[in-house]
Amino acid sequence: MKKQRxxxxxxxxxxxxxxxxxxxxxxxxxxTYGNRWFSSxxxxxxxxxxxxxxxxxxxxxxxxxxxxxxxxxxxYQADPEARKAIVHLIGDEQGxxxxxxxxxxxxxxxxxxxSFPELVGGMLSSSTRKxxxxxxxxxxxxxxxxxxxxxxxxxxxxxxxAAVVMxxxxxxxxxxxxLPGFDPKNITAATHADPGRPFWNRVTQSVYAPGSSxxxxxxxxxxxxxxxAATRSDINCTGGLVIxxxxxxxxxxxxxxxxxxxxxxxVSCNNAYALLxxxxxxxxxxxxxxxxxxxxxxxxxxxxVENSSYPTGNRSQFEVAASGFGQSAITASPMHMCMVxxxxxxxxxxxxxRLLLRVQGNAGxxxxxxxxxxxxxxxxxxxxxxxxxxxxxxxxxxxxRRAAVDGLSICGKTGSAESNLNAQDVTHGWFVGFxxxxxxxxxxxxxxxxxxxxxxxxxTAAPIAGDIFSYLRDHASLVAPQAEAVE
Numbered sequence: 001m002k003k004q005r006x007x008x009x010x011x012x013x014x015x016x017x018x019x020x021x022x023x024x025x026x027x028x029x030x031x032t033y034g035n036r037w038f039s040s041x042x043x044x045x046x047x048x049x050x051x052x053x054x055x056x057x058x059x060x061x062x063x064x065x066x067x068x069x070x071x072x073x074x075x076y077q078a079d080p081e082a083r084k085a086i087v088h089l090i091g092d093e094q095g096x097x098x099x100x101x102x103x104x105x106x107x108x109x110x111x112x113x114x115s116f117p118e119l120v121g122g123m124l125s126s127s128t129r130k131x132x133x134x135x136x137x138x139x140x141x142x143x144x145x146x147x148x149x150x151x152x153x154x155x156x157x158x159x160x161x162a163a164v165v166m167x168x169x170x171x172x173x174x175x176x177x178x179l180p181g182f183d184p185k186n187i188t189a190a191t192h193a194d195p196g197r198p199f200w201n202r203v204t205q206s207v208y209a210p211g212s213s214x215x216x217x218x219x220x221x222x223x224x225x226x227x228x229a230a231t232r233s234d235i236n237c238t239g240g241l242v243i244x245x246x247x248x249x250x251x252x253x254x255x256x257x258x259x260x261x262x263x264x265x266x267v268s269c270n271n272a273y274a275l276l277x278x279x280x281x282x283x284x285x286x287x288x289x290x291x292x293x294x295x296x297x298x299x300x301x302x303x304x305v306e307n308s309s310y311p312t313g314n315r316s317q318f319e320v321a322a323s324g325f326g327q328s329a330i331t332a333s334p335m336h337m338c339m340v341x342x343x344x345x346x347x348x349x350x351x352x353x354r355l356l357l358r359v360q361g362n363a364g365x366x367x368x369x370x371x372x373x374x375x376x377x378x379x380x381x382x383x384x385x386x387x388x389x390x391x392x393x394x395x396x397x398x399x400x401r402r403a404a405v406d407g408l409s410i411c412g413k414t415g416s417a418e419s420n421l422n423a424q425d426v427t428h429g430w431f432v433g434f435x436x437x438x439x440x441x442x443x444x445x446x447x448x449x450x451x452x453x454x455x456x457x458x459x460t461a462a463p464i465a466g467d468i469f470s471y472l473r474d475h476a477s478l479v480a481p482q483a484e485a486v487e
Contacts, residue, residue, distance in 0.1 A: 055109045056131035058090060058101055060140040061174075061357055062478055066090055067102065069130075074102075076184055077140070084181035085147040086140055088201040089355075092184035096199040099304040101134065101355070108132040108359050113367055132367055135357045137172040139479050142471055146177040149467040150448075155429075155460040161448040162202035162334045165468060168342035168434060169441040169485035170372040171351035173303075175468070176335075178202040204305045207331035208447060211417030211457070212268045213430045214326025216340060216387060218276055219265055220379050221288035223386060225280045230386055233260045237271040244318040248274050265390045266398040268414065270325045277324025278317065285323055286310050292340050292378045293350065294332070300375075302355035308332040326415060337432045338445035343378040344387045345411070345434040345443055350375045357482055370483040388436060399458040400431060403465040408473055409436040412465065414457030426450045429460035435469060441481070442472050 055074065058067040067090055068075050074093045076083045091100020107113055111131040146163045150156045165175040182191050182198040191198055200206065222229040239255030241248040250256070250270050256263070264272035277285055289310040290296070298305040311319070311329040322328040332340075335353060343350035352375040359367040391411035394400045400412040412433025419426050429451045434443040446461040446468075472479060 052129065053110045054130040055102075056111075056133040056362075058109075059133065059135045060138050061136060061482065062139060062141075063135075064140050066136070066140060079144075080183050080186075081147070082140060082144045083185065084183055085143040085177055086138070087181050087184050088178040088203070089136075089138060089143070089176045090184075092187065094187060096187065097201060098199075098205070099201075101136065104303065105134055105356070108134055108367065113359075114361070130362050132359050132361050134359050136355055137167075137174065137357045137370065137482065138176065138355070139174050139475075141478070142175040142468070142475070143177050145471050146175055146464070146468060147179065147181065149464045150177075150179055152467075153460075153463045155451065155455055156448045156464060159448050159450060159460075160196055160202070161446070161461075162206065163444070163446045163464060163468065164203045164334050164338045165472070166338050166342055166351075166353060166443050167441050167479075167481055168345040168351065168443045169438070170370075170481050170483040171354045171375075172357075172370065172482060173353050173355050174442065174472075174479050176201075176203045202447070202449075203334050204303060205333070206447075207306050207308060207333050208428050208430075209330060209417040209419050210326040210332045210337055211415030211428070211430055212270070212273075212325055213337055213340075213413050213415035213417075213432045213457070214330060214332075215265060215268065215273055215324075215415075216344060216391070216413055216432070217289050217292055218273050218285060218324050218326075219261065219387060219390065220292075220383050221280055221285050222261065222276050223383050224288065224379075225284045226276070229261055231260075234258050235261065235264055235269075235272045235275060237264070237269050239271060241271045241274055241321070243274065243278075243321045244316055246318050248321060262390050262393060265413075266393045268325075268394075268399050273324035274321035275324075277321050282315055282320045282323070285320070286312065288379075289330070291376070292343065293336060293376060294330075298336075300352055303335075303353060305335050305353070306333050308336045327418060334445045334447050337430070338443050339375070340378070341412075341432040341434050341445065342443040344384050344391065345436065345441065346384075347381040348377055348379040348384040350378045354483075372483045372485065391433060392436065395433070399456065400433065400462045400465075402458060402462040403431060403433060403469065405466055405469040405473060408440070408469055410434075410466075410469055411436050412462070414462055416451075416456040421450065427453075427455075429455065429457040431457050431461035431465045433465060435472065440472055440476060441485075442469075442479070444468050 091097040091102030109131045178201045180196045180198045237256035294308045294310040319328045352373045358369045395410045399414040415430035417428045429448040431446045446464045448460040451460045
């Protein structure tokens, strides 16, 4: 009998432990995945709420109203150009854009976070209840400026692409533009049929080979694993390194001879970086890539970002060598590469990207305000300082000179990433970089798709980055940090 009572007690204790574990996991899941559940079109609770609640307003960081409800209709900015520039960020009434603010922040916009006293007050009121108003970290004017910049430069005009700007000290996303855009108030049959996939947010959903922009990570790996990597001058570029019967060429078939790591980075020498990858080995390069977030499952509070990948399967020597300069099967989104640049700028600390500046109820009550949070420590402050010097050299005397802006210390890296689109070989142009100034703490990533033969990131993406940096310099008050930097 005593034995049975003991077994019952143990069983009850086990059941209690399971219920506690379930409750803890439930709380974690709601915190982590809550917005993803609410944004689902299959959520019947959301559909019912939309019948009785007016969606709240969406504003940019400077108070510009980006979306509001008037006469039962969702209204966006009056200027079609401005609407198109931010449509992937905001979303649309039809839900064509995945995870725009209109859907991802449903829980706020349709009043699911309303307190019980507010609900009672709403029931006693004769007016229709309205959801919370959201103020974003975004500067909508900068987004429009970026879309114009793509169109104004000869090498990027008419090309699809993406650009993102982030405060590397606080994580505030200042701009996010994906091209082609579309007008959310004029979605036609032609919009749906457009082969350019205008509903697709290339900043967060597209993953590309990062090309030579990945040399940032290869350089960090070399500093960590190769003796005196920063001071040796015997990295030998023959202009035609042959691995597994395949030759690795540099742009213009250049031959750099014996060079330093800094010089190899500045001139973007593929031969040198292939040798570095083979010297340190695939495991070390993958370990460093993963320290920067590759192969991680991105679960950010304010936005959904496609995971970046570094291959983990059986790899040939040529694939390892190609990984050194960002080819092989390495993929990354523009948002993630902006975070990589941000980590270098921020002494090795990568911040979580944030979009919500604040959320307020109709009476002005504060639901949420911006809180910065480190995502991970990617590398050491010492490595970050070395990369800052190298990236500065790329802008002053290397491939990213077209990103330079008077009065600013710009650091960057360009890339030309070979890929395949519709069974055709294509090349995408990259620029990633930042302003090395705590008073203007902004990182940028730009991708221009399917660039012309003979062009690279320096001639296609870097000029757009230069326009962005110029805007940030000239409009510092509009993009001033709204959160405290995390030490």
